[in-house]
Amino acid sequence: MERIRRAVWNGPSPGFPRDGSGSRGRRPRDGISRWAIALVVGLGVLWHYAPIAIGAKPTVLPDYGRVPPFALTNQKGEPVALDALLGHVWIADFIFTRCAGQCPMLTKEMSQLAHAFQSDPSVQFVSFTVDPRYDTPEVLSRYVAASGVSSDRWIFLTGEEEAIQRLSQEGFRLAMGAEGPPEEPITHSSRLVLVDRDGAIRGYYEAADARDLAQLRRDAQRLLRHPS
Incomplete structure:
Protein backbone atom coordinates (compact mmCIF):
# COMPACT_ATOMS: atom_id res chain seq x y z
CA MET A 1 0.00 0.00 0.00
CA LYS A 57 6.35 70.75 -39.29
CA PRO A 58 2.59 71.18 -39.85
CA THR A 59 1.29 70.09 -43.22
CA VAL A 60 1.35 72.96 -45.69
CA LEU A 61 -2.04 73.74 -47.20
CA PRO A 62 -2.28 73.86 -51.00
CA ASP A 63 -2.14 77.21 -52.77
CA TYR A 64 -4.82 77.60 -55.47
CA GLY A 65 -3.75 81.07 -56.52
CA ARG A 66 -4.58 84.56 -55.38
CA VAL A 67 -7.97 86.23 -55.36
CA PRO A 68 -7.86 88.99 -58.00
CA PRO A 69 -8.45 92.60 -56.95
CA PHE A 70 -12.09 93.67 -56.72
CA ALA A 71 -14.04 96.77 -55.78
CA LEU A 72 -17.58 96.07 -54.52
CA THR A 73 -20.13 97.48 -52.07
CA ASN A 74 -21.20 96.02 -48.74
CA GLN A 75 -24.64 95.84 -47.10
CA LYS A 76 -24.07 99.28 -45.55
CA GLY A 77 -23.42 100.90 -48.91
CA GLU A 78 -19.70 101.22 -48.18
CA PRO A 79 -17.03 100.43 -50.78
CA VAL A 80 -14.96 97.32 -50.07
CA ALA A 81 -11.83 96.26 -51.94
CA LEU A 82 -9.60 93.22 -51.63
CA ASP A 83 -7.03 95.35 -49.80
CA ALA A 84 -9.40 95.59 -46.83
CA LEU A 85 -9.14 91.83 -46.33
CA LEU A 86 -5.39 91.47 -46.68
CA GLY A 87 -3.82 90.60 -43.35
CA HIS A 88 -6.88 88.54 -42.38
CA VAL A 89 -7.77 84.89 -42.76
CA TRP A 90 -11.21 84.87 -44.38
CA ILE A 91 -13.91 82.47 -45.48
CA ALA A 92 -16.06 83.21 -48.52
CA ASP A 93 -19.19 81.91 -50.19
CA PHE A 94 -21.51 82.89 -53.05
CA ILE A 95 -25.25 83.25 -52.40
CA PHE A 96 -28.26 85.40 -53.28
CA THR A 97 -31.14 86.54 -51.12
CA ARG A 98 -34.00 85.16 -53.24
CA CYS A 99 -32.45 81.70 -53.24
CA ALA A 100 -34.67 79.00 -51.76
CA GLY A 101 -32.25 76.15 -52.48
CA GLN A 102 -28.81 75.84 -50.95
CA CYS A 103 -28.28 79.46 -49.90
CA PRO A 104 -30.05 79.19 -46.51
CA MET A 105 -27.80 76.24 -45.71
CA LEU A 106 -24.70 78.18 -46.77
CA THR A 107 -25.66 81.16 -44.63
CA LYS A 108 -26.37 78.88 -41.66
CA GLU A 109 -22.97 77.21 -41.90
CA MET A 110 -21.23 80.56 -42.30
CA SER A 111 -23.08 81.80 -39.23
CA GLN A 112 -21.88 78.83 -37.20
CA LEU A 113 -18.33 79.39 -38.37
CA ALA A 114 -18.57 83.07 -37.44
CA HIS A 115 -19.72 82.02 -33.98
CA ALA A 116 -16.89 79.49 -33.67
CA PHE A 117 -14.29 82.17 -34.45
CA GLN A 118 -16.01 85.07 -32.69
CA SER A 119 -13.13 85.47 -30.24
CA ASP A 120 -10.54 85.85 -33.00
CA PRO A 121 -10.78 89.19 -34.85
CA SER A 122 -8.26 87.94 -37.42
CA VAL A 123 -10.96 85.86 -39.13
CA GLN A 124 -13.36 87.58 -41.54
CA PHE A 125 -16.37 86.27 -43.46
CA VAL A 126 -17.45 87.40 -46.91
CA SER A 127 -20.61 86.52 -48.85
CA PHE A 128 -20.77 87.58 -52.50
CA THR A 129 -24.19 87.84 -54.10
CA VAL A 130 -24.59 86.22 -57.52
CA ASP A 131 -27.77 88.26 -58.08
CA PRO A 132 -26.44 91.82 -57.80
CA ARG A 133 -29.22 93.39 -59.89
CA TYR A 134 -31.71 92.47 -57.19
CA ASP A 135 -29.42 92.30 -54.18
CA THR A 136 -28.76 95.99 -53.60
CA PRO A 137 -27.11 97.10 -50.35
CA GLU A 138 -30.59 97.74 -48.91
CA VAL A 139 -31.76 94.22 -49.80
CA LEU A 140 -28.59 92.70 -48.38
CA SER A 141 -29.05 94.70 -45.19
CA ARG A 142 -32.57 93.32 -44.75
CA TYR A 143 -31.28 89.82 -45.47
CA VAL A 144 -28.63 90.20 -42.79
CA ALA A 145 -31.26 91.28 -40.26
CA ALA A 146 -33.66 88.49 -41.21
CA SER A 147 -30.91 85.86 -41.05
CA GLY A 148 -29.87 86.87 -37.56
CA VAL A 149 -26.29 87.59 -38.59
CA SER A 150 -24.61 89.09 -35.54
CA SER A 151 -20.94 89.18 -36.49
CA ASP A 152 -19.56 92.60 -37.42
CA ARG A 153 -16.78 90.75 -39.26
CA TRP A 154 -19.15 89.29 -41.84
CA ILE A 155 -19.70 91.41 -44.93
CA PHE A 156 -22.13 90.89 -47.81
CA LEU A 157 -20.95 92.27 -51.14
CA THR A 158 -22.74 93.36 -54.29
CA GLY A 159 -21.65 95.17 -57.43
CA GLU A 160 -21.64 94.89 -61.20
CA GLU A 161 -22.96 91.53 -62.39
CA GLU A 162 -20.13 91.03 -64.87
CA ALA A 163 -17.52 91.79 -62.22
CA ILE A 164 -19.00 89.30 -59.75
CA GLN A 165 -19.36 86.60 -62.40
CA ARG A 166 -15.76 87.06 -63.42
CA LEU A 167 -14.67 87.00 -59.78
CA SER A 168 -16.57 83.75 -59.17
CA GLN A 169 -15.49 81.93 -62.30
CA GLU A 170 -11.97 83.21 -62.87
CA GLY A 171 -10.94 84.38 -59.43
CA PHE A 172 -12.40 81.69 -57.18
CA ARG A 173 -12.84 79.11 -59.97
CA LEU A 174 -16.42 78.44 -58.93
CA ALA A 175 -19.29 77.87 -61.33
CA MET A 176 -21.94 80.55 -61.80
CA GLY A 177 -24.74 80.63 -64.33
CA ALA A 178 -28.38 81.48 -64.97
CA GLU A 179 -29.98 78.15 -65.79
CA GLY A 180 -31.00 76.69 -62.47
CA PRO A 181 -34.26 75.21 -61.13
CA PRO A 182 -37.16 77.51 -60.10
CA GLU A 183 -36.09 77.58 -56.44
CA GLU A 184 -32.57 78.55 -57.48
CA PRO A 185 -32.64 80.22 -60.91
CA ILE A 186 -29.01 81.29 -60.64
CA THR A 187 -26.63 78.37 -60.37
CA HIS A 188 -23.61 78.75 -58.12
CA SER A 189 -21.27 76.69 -56.02
CA SER A 190 -22.16 75.38 -52.57
CA ARG A 191 -18.54 75.36 -51.46
CA LEU A 192 -16.92 77.56 -48.86
CA VAL A 193 -13.50 78.97 -49.68
CA LEU A 194 -10.63 79.56 -47.26
CA VAL A 195 -8.33 82.49 -48.06
CA ASP A 196 -5.12 83.35 -46.23
CA ARG A 197 -3.69 86.69 -45.12
CA ASP A 198 -2.02 87.26 -48.48
CA GLY A 199 -5.23 86.72 -50.45
CA ALA A 200 -4.29 83.21 -51.60
CA ILE A 201 -6.98 80.53 -51.80
CA ARG A 202 -5.96 77.65 -49.52
CA GLY A 203 -8.95 75.33 -49.58
CA TYR A 204 -12.43 74.46 -50.87
CA TYR A 205 -15.01 72.83 -48.61
CA GLU A 206 -18.47 71.46 -49.37
CA ALA A 207 -20.92 73.20 -47.05
CA ALA A 208 -23.22 70.17 -46.94
CA ASP A 209 -20.42 67.85 -45.78
CA ALA A 210 -19.81 67.78 -42.03
CA ARG A 211 -16.31 66.35 -42.50
CA ASP A 212 -15.40 69.16 -44.88
CA LEU A 213 -16.66 71.74 -42.42
CA ALA A 214 -14.63 70.21 -39.61
CA GLN A 215 -11.58 70.26 -41.86
CA LEU A 216 -12.25 73.90 -42.70
CA ARG A 217 -12.13 74.82 -39.02
CA ARG A 218 -8.87 72.94 -38.56
CA ASP A 219 -7.32 74.53 -41.64
CA ALA A 220 -8.39 78.02 -40.59
CA GLN A 221 -6.83 77.45 -37.18
CA ARG A 222 -3.69 76.23 -38.90
CA LEU A 223 -3.46 79.43 -40.95
CA LEU A 224 -3.89 81.47 -37.79
CA ARG A 225 -1.01 79.62 -36.12
CA HIS A 226 1.20 79.13 -39.18
CA PRO A 227 0.58 81.73 -41.92
CA SER A 228 2.31 79.71 -44.67
Missing part, protein backbone atom coordinates in the same frame (compact mmCIF):
# COMPACT_ATOMS: atom_id res chain seq x y z
CA GLU A 2 2.94 2.32 0.83
CA ARG A 3 4.55 1.60 -2.58
CA ILE A 4 1.37 2.53 -4.39
CA ARG A 5 1.17 5.77 -2.42
CA ARG A 6 4.79 6.67 -3.33
CA ALA A 7 4.23 5.85 -7.00
CA VAL A 8 1.29 8.16 -7.12
CA TRP A 9 3.21 10.91 -5.27
CA ASN A 10 6.31 10.64 -7.48
CA GLY A 11 4.42 10.73 -10.78
CA PRO A 12 4.58 13.78 -13.04
CA SER A 13 2.19 16.58 -12.20
CA PRO A 14 -0.69 16.75 -14.68
CA GLY A 15 -0.48 19.60 -17.14
CA PHE A 16 3.30 20.10 -16.74
CA PRO A 17 5.09 17.41 -18.78
CA ARG A 18 8.83 16.98 -18.14
CA ASP A 19 11.32 17.30 -20.97
CA GLY A 20 14.36 15.10 -21.51
CA SER A 21 16.52 17.04 -19.04
CA GLY A 22 14.12 16.46 -16.21
CA SER A 23 12.90 20.07 -16.09
CA ARG A 24 9.36 21.11 -16.76
CA GLY A 25 8.19 22.39 -20.19
CA ARG A 26 9.28 25.92 -21.16
CA ARG A 27 6.04 27.16 -22.62
CA PRO A 28 5.36 29.81 -19.91
CA ARG A 29 8.98 31.07 -20.11
CA ASP A 30 8.83 31.24 -23.93
CA GLY A 31 5.66 33.31 -23.72
CA ILE A 32 7.33 35.82 -21.42
CA SER A 33 10.32 35.99 -23.75
CA ARG A 34 8.16 36.80 -26.74
CA TRP A 35 6.45 39.59 -24.84
CA ALA A 36 9.80 40.98 -23.73
CA ILE A 37 11.16 40.96 -27.29
CA ALA A 38 8.03 42.68 -28.60
CA LEU A 39 8.32 45.34 -25.89
CA VAL A 40 11.97 46.01 -26.69
CA VAL A 41 11.27 46.26 -30.43
CA GLY A 42 8.31 48.57 -29.82
CA LEU A 43 10.36 50.87 -27.60
CA GLY A 44 13.10 50.93 -30.22
CA VAL A 45 10.68 52.00 -32.95
CA LEU A 46 9.19 54.66 -30.68
CA TRP A 47 12.65 55.96 -29.78
CA HIS A 48 13.58 56.16 -33.46
CA TYR A 49 10.49 58.00 -34.67
CA ALA A 50 9.62 60.16 -31.66
CA PRO A 51 12.07 62.95 -32.57
CA ILE A 52 10.64 63.03 -36.09
CA ALA A 53 7.07 63.34 -34.81
CA ILE A 54 7.97 65.97 -32.23
CA GLY A 55 9.96 68.07 -34.66
CA ALA A 56 7.61 67.60 -37.61
Whole structure:
Protein backbone atom coordinates (compact mmCIF):
# COMPACT_ATOMS: atom_id res chain seq x y z
CA MET A 1 0.00 0.00 0.00
CA GLU A 2 2.94 2.32 0.83
CA ARG A 3 4.55 1.60 -2.58
CA ILE A 4 1.37 2.53 -4.39
CA ARG A 5 1.17 5.77 -2.42
CA ARG A 6 4.79 6.67 -3.33
CA ALA A 7 4.23 5.85 -7.00
CA VAL A 8 1.29 8.16 -7.12
CA TRP A 9 3.21 10.91 -5.27
CA ASN A 10 6.31 10.64 -7.48
CA GLY A 11 4.42 10.73 -10.78
CA PRO A 12 4.58 13.78 -13.04
CA SER A 13 2.19 16.58 -12.20
CA PRO A 14 -0.69 16.75 -14.68
CA GLY A 15 -0.48 19.60 -17.14
CA PHE A 16 3.30 20.10 -16.74
CA PRO A 17 5.09 17.41 -18.78
CA ARG A 18 8.83 16.98 -18.14
CA ASP A 19 11.32 17.30 -20.97
CA GLY A 20 14.36 15.10 -21.51
CA SER A 21 16.52 17.04 -19.04
CA GLY A 22 14.12 16.46 -16.21
CA SER A 23 12.90 20.07 -16.09
CA ARG A 24 9.36 21.11 -16.76
CA GLY A 25 8.19 22.39 -20.19
CA ARG A 26 9.28 25.92 -21.16
CA ARG A 27 6.04 27.16 -22.62
CA PRO A 28 5.36 29.81 -19.91
CA ARG A 29 8.98 31.07 -20.11
CA ASP A 30 8.83 31.24 -23.93
CA GLY A 31 5.66 33.31 -23.72
CA ILE A 32 7.33 35.82 -21.42
CA SER A 33 10.32 35.99 -23.75
CA ARG A 34 8.16 36.80 -26.74
CA TRP A 35 6.45 39.59 -24.84
CA ALA A 36 9.80 40.98 -23.73
CA ILE A 37 11.16 40.96 -27.29
CA ALA A 38 8.03 42.68 -28.60
CA LEU A 39 8.32 45.34 -25.89
CA VAL A 40 11.97 46.01 -26.69
CA VAL A 41 11.27 46.26 -30.43
CA GLY A 42 8.31 48.57 -29.82
CA LEU A 43 10.36 50.87 -27.60
CA GLY A 44 13.10 50.93 -30.22
CA VAL A 45 10.68 52.00 -32.95
CA LEU A 46 9.19 54.66 -30.68
CA TRP A 47 12.65 55.96 -29.78
CA HIS A 48 13.58 56.16 -33.46
CA TYR A 49 10.49 58.00 -34.67
CA ALA A 50 9.62 60.16 -31.66
CA PRO A 51 12.07 62.95 -32.57
CA ILE A 52 10.64 63.03 -36.09
CA ALA A 53 7.07 63.34 -34.81
CA ILE A 54 7.97 65.97 -32.23
CA GLY A 55 9.96 68.07 -34.66
CA ALA A 56 7.61 67.60 -37.61
CA LYS A 57 6.35 70.75 -39.29
CA PRO A 58 2.59 71.18 -39.85
CA THR A 59 1.29 70.09 -43.22
CA VAL A 60 1.35 72.96 -45.69
CA LEU A 61 -2.04 73.74 -47.20
CA PRO A 62 -2.28 73.86 -51.00
CA ASP A 63 -2.14 77.21 -52.77
CA TYR A 64 -4.82 77.60 -55.47
CA GLY A 65 -3.75 81.07 -56.52
CA ARG A 66 -4.58 84.56 -55.38
CA VAL A 67 -7.97 86.23 -55.36
CA PRO A 68 -7.86 88.99 -58.00
CA PRO A 69 -8.45 92.60 -56.95
CA PHE A 70 -12.09 93.67 -56.72
CA ALA A 71 -14.04 96.77 -55.78
CA LEU A 72 -17.58 96.07 -54.52
CA THR A 73 -20.13 97.48 -52.07
CA ASN A 74 -21.20 96.02 -48.74
CA GLN A 75 -24.64 95.84 -47.10
CA LYS A 76 -24.07 99.28 -45.55
CA GLY A 77 -23.42 100.90 -48.91
CA GLU A 78 -19.70 101.22 -48.18
CA PRO A 79 -17.03 100.43 -50.78
CA VAL A 80 -14.96 97.32 -50.07
CA ALA A 81 -11.83 96.26 -51.94
CA LEU A 82 -9.60 93.22 -51.63
CA ASP A 83 -7.03 95.35 -49.80
CA ALA A 84 -9.40 95.59 -46.83
CA LEU A 85 -9.14 91.83 -46.33
CA LEU A 86 -5.39 91.47 -46.68
CA GLY A 87 -3.82 90.60 -43.35
CA HIS A 88 -6.88 88.54 -42.38
CA VAL A 89 -7.77 84.89 -42.76
CA TRP A 90 -11.21 84.87 -44.38
CA ILE A 91 -13.91 82.47 -45.48
CA ALA A 92 -16.06 83.21 -48.52
CA ASP A 93 -19.19 81.91 -50.19
CA PHE A 94 -21.51 82.89 -53.05
CA ILE A 95 -25.25 83.25 -52.40
CA PHE A 96 -28.26 85.40 -53.28
CA THR A 97 -31.14 86.54 -51.12
CA ARG A 98 -34.00 85.16 -53.24
CA CYS A 99 -32.45 81.70 -53.24
CA ALA A 100 -34.67 79.00 -51.76
CA GLY A 101 -32.25 76.15 -52.48
CA GLN A 102 -28.81 75.84 -50.95
CA CYS A 103 -28.28 79.46 -49.90
CA PRO A 104 -30.05 79.19 -46.51
CA MET A 105 -27.80 76.24 -45.71
CA LEU A 106 -24.70 78.18 -46.77
CA THR A 107 -25.66 81.16 -44.63
CA LYS A 108 -26.37 78.88 -41.66
CA GLU A 109 -22.97 77.21 -41.90
CA MET A 110 -21.23 80.56 -42.30
CA SER A 111 -23.08 81.80 -39.23
CA GLN A 112 -21.88 78.83 -37.20
CA LEU A 113 -18.33 79.39 -38.37
CA ALA A 114 -18.57 83.07 -37.44
CA HIS A 115 -19.72 82.02 -33.98
CA ALA A 116 -16.89 79.49 -33.67
CA PHE A 117 -14.29 82.17 -34.45
CA GLN A 118 -16.01 85.07 -32.69
CA SER A 119 -13.13 85.47 -30.24
CA ASP A 120 -10.54 85.85 -33.00
CA PRO A 121 -10.78 89.19 -34.85
CA SER A 122 -8.26 87.94 -37.42
CA VAL A 123 -10.96 85.86 -39.13
CA GLN A 124 -13.36 87.58 -41.54
CA PHE A 125 -16.37 86.27 -43.46
CA VAL A 126 -17.45 87.40 -46.91
CA SER A 127 -20.61 86.52 -48.85
CA PHE A 128 -20.77 87.58 -52.50
CA THR A 129 -24.19 87.84 -54.10
CA VAL A 130 -24.59 86.22 -57.52
CA ASP A 131 -27.77 88.26 -58.08
CA PRO A 132 -26.44 91.82 -57.80
CA ARG A 133 -29.22 93.39 -59.89
CA TYR A 134 -31.71 92.47 -57.19
CA ASP A 135 -29.42 92.30 -54.18
CA THR A 136 -28.76 95.99 -53.60
CA PRO A 137 -27.11 97.10 -50.35
CA GLU A 138 -30.59 97.74 -48.91
CA VAL A 139 -31.76 94.22 -49.80
CA LEU A 140 -28.59 92.70 -48.38
CA SER A 141 -29.05 94.70 -45.19
CA ARG A 142 -32.57 93.32 -44.75
CA TYR A 143 -31.28 89.82 -45.47
CA VAL A 144 -28.63 90.20 -42.79
CA ALA A 145 -31.26 91.28 -40.26
CA ALA A 146 -33.66 88.49 -41.21
CA SER A 147 -30.91 85.86 -41.05
CA GLY A 148 -29.87 86.87 -37.56
CA VAL A 149 -26.29 87.59 -38.59
CA SER A 150 -24.61 89.09 -35.54
CA SER A 151 -20.94 89.18 -36.49
CA ASP A 152 -19.56 92.60 -37.42
CA ARG A 153 -16.78 90.75 -39.26
CA TRP A 154 -19.15 89.29 -41.84
CA ILE A 155 -19.70 91.41 -44.93
CA PHE A 156 -22.13 90.89 -47.81
CA LEU A 157 -20.95 92.27 -51.14
CA THR A 158 -22.74 93.36 -54.29
CA GLY A 159 -21.65 95.17 -57.43
CA GLU A 160 -21.64 94.89 -61.20
CA GLU A 161 -22.96 91.53 -62.39
CA GLU A 162 -20.13 91.03 -64.87
CA ALA A 163 -17.52 91.79 -62.22
CA ILE A 164 -19.00 89.30 -59.75
CA GLN A 165 -19.36 86.60 -62.40
CA ARG A 166 -15.76 87.06 -63.42
CA LEU A 167 -14.67 87.00 -59.78
CA SER A 168 -16.57 83.75 -59.17
CA GLN A 169 -15.49 81.93 -62.30
CA GLU A 170 -11.97 83.21 -62.87
CA GLY A 171 -10.94 84.38 -59.43
CA PHE A 172 -12.40 81.69 -57.18
CA ARG A 173 -12.84 79.11 -59.97
CA LEU A 174 -16.42 78.44 -58.93
CA ALA A 175 -19.29 77.87 -61.33
CA MET A 176 -21.94 80.55 -61.80
CA GLY A 177 -24.74 80.63 -64.33
CA ALA A 178 -28.38 81.48 -64.97
CA GLU A 179 -29.98 78.15 -65.79
CA GLY A 180 -31.00 76.69 -62.47
CA PRO A 181 -34.26 75.21 -61.13
CA PRO A 182 -37.16 77.51 -60.10
CA GLU A 183 -36.09 77.58 -56.44
CA GLU A 184 -32.57 78.55 -57.48
CA PRO A 185 -32.64 80.22 -60.91
CA ILE A 186 -29.01 81.29 -60.64
CA THR A 187 -26.63 78.37 -60.37
CA HIS A 188 -23.61 78.75 -58.12
CA SER A 189 -21.27 76.69 -56.02
CA SER A 190 -22.16 75.38 -52.57
CA ARG A 191 -18.54 75.36 -51.46
CA LEU A 192 -16.92 77.56 -48.86
CA VAL A 193 -13.50 78.97 -49.68
CA LEU A 194 -10.63 79.56 -47.26
CA VAL A 195 -8.33 82.49 -48.06
CA ASP A 196 -5.12 83.35 -46.23
CA ARG A 197 -3.69 86.69 -45.12
CA ASP A 198 -2.02 87.26 -48.48
CA GLY A 199 -5.23 86.72 -50.45
CA ALA A 200 -4.29 83.21 -51.60
CA ILE A 201 -6.98 80.53 -51.80
CA ARG A 202 -5.96 77.65 -49.52
CA GLY A 203 -8.95 75.33 -49.58
CA TYR A 204 -12.43 74.46 -50.87
CA TYR A 205 -15.01 72.83 -48.61
CA GLU A 206 -18.47 71.46 -49.37
CA ALA A 207 -20.92 73.20 -47.05
CA ALA A 208 -23.22 70.17 -46.94
CA ASP A 209 -20.42 67.85 -45.78
CA ALA A 210 -19.81 67.78 -42.03
CA ARG A 211 -16.31 66.35 -42.50
CA ASP A 212 -15.40 69.16 -44.88
CA LEU A 213 -16.66 71.74 -42.42
CA ALA A 214 -14.63 70.21 -39.61
CA GLN A 215 -11.58 70.26 -41.86
CA LEU A 216 -12.25 73.90 -42.70
CA ARG A 217 -12.13 74.82 -39.02
CA ARG A 218 -8.87 72.94 -38.56
CA ASP A 219 -7.32 74.53 -41.64
CA ALA A 220 -8.39 78.02 -40.59
CA GLN A 221 -6.83 77.45 -37.18
CA ARG A 222 -3.69 76.23 -38.90
CA LEU A 223 -3.46 79.43 -40.95
CA LEU A 224 -3.89 81.47 -37.79
CA ARG A 225 -1.01 79.62 -36.12
CA HIS A 226 1.20 79.13 -39.18
CA PRO A 227 0.58 81.73 -41.92
CA SER A 228 2.31 79.71 -44.67
